[in-house]
Amino acid sequence: MEFKLYNTLTRQKDAFDPIDANNIRMYVCGPTVYDLAHIGNARPVVVFDVLFRLLRHLFGAEHVTYARNITDVDDKINARAAEEGIDIRELTEKTAAQYHSDMSALRALPPTVEPRATDHIAEMHTIIGALIQRGHAYEAEGHVLFHVPSMSEYGQLSRRSVEDMRAGARIDVAPYKKDPMDFVLWKPSKEGEPAWDSPWGAGRPGWHVECSAMAEKHLGTVFDIHGGGIDLVFPHHENEIAQSCGAHATERMANIWMHNGFLQVEGEKMAKSQGNFITVKDLLGKWPGEAIRLALLTTHYRQPIDFTMNGLGEAKSLLDTWYRLTENAPEDAAVSDSVLTALTDDLNTPQAMAALHQLRADAAKGDQKAMGELKASARLLGLLEQSSEDWFAWRPEGFAADDQEIEKLIAARIEARNAKDFATSDRIRDELVAKGVVLMDSKNEETGALETSWSLK
Numbered sequence: 001m002e003f004k005l006y007n008t009l010t011r012q013k014d015a016f017d018p019i020d021a022n023n024i025r026m027y028v029c030g031p032t033v034y035d036l037a038h039i040g041n042a043r044p045v046v047v048f049d050v051l052f053r054l055l056r057h058l059f060g061a062e063h064v065t066y067a068r069n070i071t072d073v074d075d076k077i078n079a080r081a082a083e084e085g086i087d088i089r090e091l092t093e094k095t096a097a098q099y100h101s102d103m104s105a106l107r108a109l110p111p112t113v114e115p116r117a118t119d120h121i122a123e124m125h126t127i128i129g130a131l132i133q134r135g136h137a138y139e140a141e142g143h144v145l146f147h148v149p150s151m152s153e154y155g156q157l158s159r160r161s162v163e164d165m166r167a168g169a170r171i172d173v174a175p176y177k178k179d180p181m182d183f184v185l186w187k188p189s190k191e192g193e194p195a196w197d198s199p200w201g202a203g204r205p206g207w208h209v210e211c212s213a214m215a216e217k218h219l220g221t222v223f224d225i226h227g228g229g230i231d232l233v234f235p236h237h238e239n240e241i242a243q244s245c246g247a248h249a250t251e252r253m254a255n256i257w258m259h260n261g262f263l264q265v266e267g268e269k270m271a272k273s274q275g276n277f278i279t280v281k282d283l284l285g286k287w288p289g290e291a292i293r294l295a296l297l298t299t300h301y302r303q304p305i306d307f308t309m310n311g312l313g314e315a316k317s318l319l320d321t322w323y324r325l326t327e328n329a330p331e332d333a334a335v336s337d338s339v340l341t342a343l344t345d346d347l348n349t350p351q352a353m354a355a356l357h358q359l360r361a362d363a364a365k366g367d368q369k370a371m372g373e374l375k376a377s378a379r380l381l382g383l384l385e386q387s388s389e390d391w392f393a394w395r396p397e398g399f400a401a402d403d404q405e406i407e408k409l410i411a412a413r414i415e416a417r418n419a420k421d422f423a424t425s426d427r428i429r430d431e432l433v434a435k436g437v438v439l440m441d442s443k444n445e446e447t448g449a450l451e452t453s454w455s456l457k
C-alpha cells in the first residue's frame with residue numbers, strides 16, 4: 001500500500017519514506033497557553049492525532065515519536081496574566097490543564113512528548129550561538145536578530161519573493177535591524193516580564209526559535225514530519241527552517257511539512273468581535289467530544305472547513321447508529337483495506353467516511369465481518385472506542401431529566417394516547433421536548449401497539 005502525504009515544501013503528494021522506520025518523528029506546533037482553546041485550535045490536534053494513529057498502525061506504536069509543544073512564554077501570556085492579576089505560571093498551568101482536558105475529550109491521544117518552551121532556554125541559547133557563529137545572526141541593542149539575506153534558501157516553504165516579504169514586513173521597522181525581514185531570536189524583557197540570563201543580556205526568546213530548539217531536542221536536527229495550521233507557513237515555519245538549517249548547516253529541518261486548512265463557523269470567520277467564537281470547553285457541554293471529532297474529520301484536512309451545528313447533529317446521530325450496530329461486533333477484526341487506502345492517500349478522511357458508510361450498510365444486512373471491520377476501522381480514526389453504554393449515557397450540561405423520569409413520562413403519554421386523550425399526550429411530549437428529549441413513535445408489527453423510543457435533541 002502506497003503511503004502519500006501532501007508536502008507544502010514540494011507542493012505535491014510525496015511518498016512517505018521514513019528516515020528511520022524504527023523511530024518515525026513528527027513535530028506539531030502546539031498552543032500558546034493564554035486562553036481557552038477554540039474549535040479552530042482543535043482542528044490540527046484532531047487531524048494530527050489521526051496521522052499519529054495511522055503511523056502507529058503502520059509502523060508499530062513504539063516506533064513513533066510525536067512531539068507537540070506548549071508555548072508558555074509570549075507577549076499575549078504576559079498581557080493576560082497582568083489583566084487577570086495572576087502569576088504567569090498560574091495562568092499557563094491552568095490554561096494547559098484545561099487544554100489537556102479538552103483535547104482528551106476530543107479523544108486525541110497525548111503526544112509522546114509535550115515540551116514546554118521555558119524548559120528549553122539553554123537549547124535556544126545553543127542555537128542562537130551557532131547562528132551568530134555561522135554569520136546568520138547578529139546582536140543589536142540587546143537583541144539578537146536572524147539576518148534573513150544570509151540564507152539564500154529563505155522563502156522555500158512559503159514560496160514568497162523577497163520583495164513580497166519586504167513589503168509585508170512591518171512599516172515601522174526597528175532602527176537596529178539590518179534588513180526589514182530580520183526577525184527576533186532574543187530580546188530584552190520589559191519591566192515585570194519573565195527574563196532569563198543569556199550571553200546577550202537578560203531577556204527572552206522569540207517565538208520561532210522556541211520550536212526549533214524543542215524539535216531538535218526531542219526529534220533531532222532532521223526529522224520526518226512537521227505540522228501545524230496553514231497560518232503558520234509564513235513566517236513561523238519559514239523561520240523555523242531558517243534557524244534550524246542555519247544553525248546546523250543542514251538542507252532540511254523536516255522532510256514533509258503538513259498544514260491544515262482553517263475552520264470557520266456557520267460560513268463566517270470565527271472572531272470574538274463576531275460573537276461566534278466557540279471554545280472547545282463550551283461546545284463539550286452541548287455535544288459529545290466524539291461527535292465534535294467526527295464533524296472535524298468529515299472535511300479533508302487541507303480544505304477549509306465550515307463548522308456547523310447541523311454537522312454536529314449529523315455526526316452525533318451517525319455515531320448513535322454505529323454504536324448501536326457494533327454493540328456485539330467481534331473485537332478482533334482488522335482495519336478494512338478501503339479505510340487504509342483512503343487514509344494512506346494524504347489522510348483522506350472523507351473517503352474513509354464513505355468506506356465506513358459502506359461497511360455500515362453491509363453490517364446492517366448482518367455481515368459480521370463488515371461489522372467487525374467497521375468497529376476496527378472507526379477506532380483507527382479515534383471513533384467507537386467507548387463502550388456503547390458510555391456513549392449513550394452522555395448528557396448535555398444542565399440536562400434536567402433522569403432516564404427513569406423520562407421513561408415514566410413516555411409511559412404516561414402512551415396511556416393518554418391509548419385513551420385518545422390527545423391534549424394530555426401532546427402536553428407530555430412538549431414537556432419532554434423542553435427537556436431536550438426527542439420521541440420516535442412506531443407501531444409494533446405484531447400487536448399494533450404504539451411503541452416510543454427517545455433520544456437527545
Ligand code: AMP
Pocket residue numbers: 029030031032039040041042043044228229230231232260261262263264270
Ligand atoms: P495558536 O495557539 O493561535 O498558536 O494556534 C494553535 C494552532 O491552532 C496552530 O496550529 C494554528 O494554526 C491553529 N489554528 C488557529 N486558528 C485556527 C482556525 N480557525 N482553523 C484551523 N486551525 C487554527
Ligand code: ZN
Pocket residue numbers: 028029030211236240
Ligand atoms: Zn512552532
